[in-house]
Structure formats: C-alpha cells, structure tokens
Amino acid sequence: MSDVSRETSVLESEPDAAATVFGPQLELARRFTAALADQGEERGLIGPLELPRLWTRHILNSAVAAPLFEAGARVGDIGSGAGLPGLVLAIARPDVRWVLIEPMERRIAWLTEQVAALELTNVEVVRARGEEWVEGPVLDAVTARAVSALRTLIPLTAPLVRDGGELVLLKGANAANEITAAEKQIRKFRLTDVRVEPVGEGVIDEPTRVIRATVR
Numbered sequence: 001m002s003d004v005s006r007e008t009s010v011l012e013s014e015p016d017a018a019a020t021v022f023g024p025q026l027e028l029a030r031r032f033t034a035a036l037a038d039q040g041e042e043r044g045l046i047g048p049l050e051l052p053r054l055w056t057r058h059i060l061n062s063a064v065a066a067p068l069f070e071a072g073a074r075v076g077d078i079g080s081g082a083g084l085p086g087l088v089l090a091i092a093r094p095d096v097r098w099v100l101i102e103p104m105e106r107r108i109a110w111l112t113e114q115v116a117a118l119e120l121t122n123v124e125v126v127r128a129r130g131e132e133w134v135e136g137p138v139l140d141a142v143t144a145r146a147v148s149a150l151r152t153l154i155p156l157t158a159p160l161v162r163d164g165g166e167l168v169l170l171k172g173a174n175a176a177n178e179i180t181a182a183e184k185q186i187r188k189f190r191l192t193d194v195r196v197e198p199v200g201e202g203v204i205d206e207p208t209r210v211i212r213a214t215v216r
Helices: 003-008 017-039 051-063 086-092 105-117 150-160 175-181 183-188
Strands: 074-078 097-102 123-127 139-145 161-171 191-199 208-215
Touching (some): 017 105, 051 086, 074 086, 074 150, 086 097, 086 123, 105 123, 150 161, 175 183, 175 191, 175 208
Antiparallel strands (some): 191 208
C-alpha cells in the first residue's frame, strides 16, 4: 500500500471535543463511528477519502446541532443516508424522537441495522422521499444535511412541519447566499425568522452553519 493510500484509509483519532459533545452518549457515538468507518465505503455510504476526517467533518459536524432541538419533540431527517445527521443526533439526544426518512433500500438497511445494534428506542426509519411523506404537517422540526440547495430543500421539508415548527438545516459556508437565492420559496412556504446560526463555536474548530426558520 502506498503512503497516500495508507493515509486515506486510517480512521481519524477521536477528537477531545467528542466527549464534550456527546457526554454520557459517547460510547454509542464511538460504536456508530467505528461501524461507519468499517462498512461505510464498501456500502456506498461515505467516500474513500472520508476516514481521516470522519469525526470532525461528519460526526461532530452533525452532533453540535443537537442542542437546537426541544426535548420530547418529533423531528424528521430528510435524506438520512449514512445517518448524518439523523442517527448521530439520535445518539446525542435520546430525549428527542427521530424519524429518518430515506428512499434508498441499501441505506434503509444500514440505518435499520444501526438502530438495532445501538438499541436506539427513539428512532423510526421510514423508506420514502420527503415529498412522499403521508402524515402531513405533524413534525415539530425537520433537519437535513448535504441534500440539496435551500430553494430545492424547502418544498421537501416545510410541508412536513406543523404550524410554529422549525426547519434546522445543516449547511456549508454558502448558507447566507442560499437564503438569498431561496427568497421565492421562503415566501411561498411562509417561512419566518430565516437566519444562519453557527453552532459548535469554541467546541469544534470549524463551527457548523445551520439555517433555521419557523414554519407558519
């Protein structure tokens, strides 16, 4: 194996911040991260270059959003994929009920396996696209990460949220520009108090940018 190949196949050491972010749930986070590192590339869940940054770029990037959700809330995660952010948030916040909404069968299999292996009693896995959700606007909040641009994501998420509920969407450095580009959809779906909030400042090196909005 070449030095480059070796470097790209080594799992990142657990950052000190993991204990701060996960607290008593840290061991579950470790088990999930180890499983994702072991099976993720083979099962098409993560790319071949992600292991050296799995903790910082994916696990902690997702988990620092955990304080944004209210205890007892029922929260949907659109396009859960490998479980980022939904499964990670379910580990960090066992007092919140999570609905992982994912259309791809192989990803549903992975999510279901992990829920069982980690004995998570606060998680429901639903095979569907966001637009196929049949329960109506009943969720207290909806989250998503790396699914699509905000103007595309709003029609997939806002209809699932009750009046007064919230969108909590994990985004990158371009978050503010995405809000500007989504002005038409923001008006159409009656979103208010739309803003970008950094989370994890002082805890992780690169805070996570979250677009938050209230659904009316």
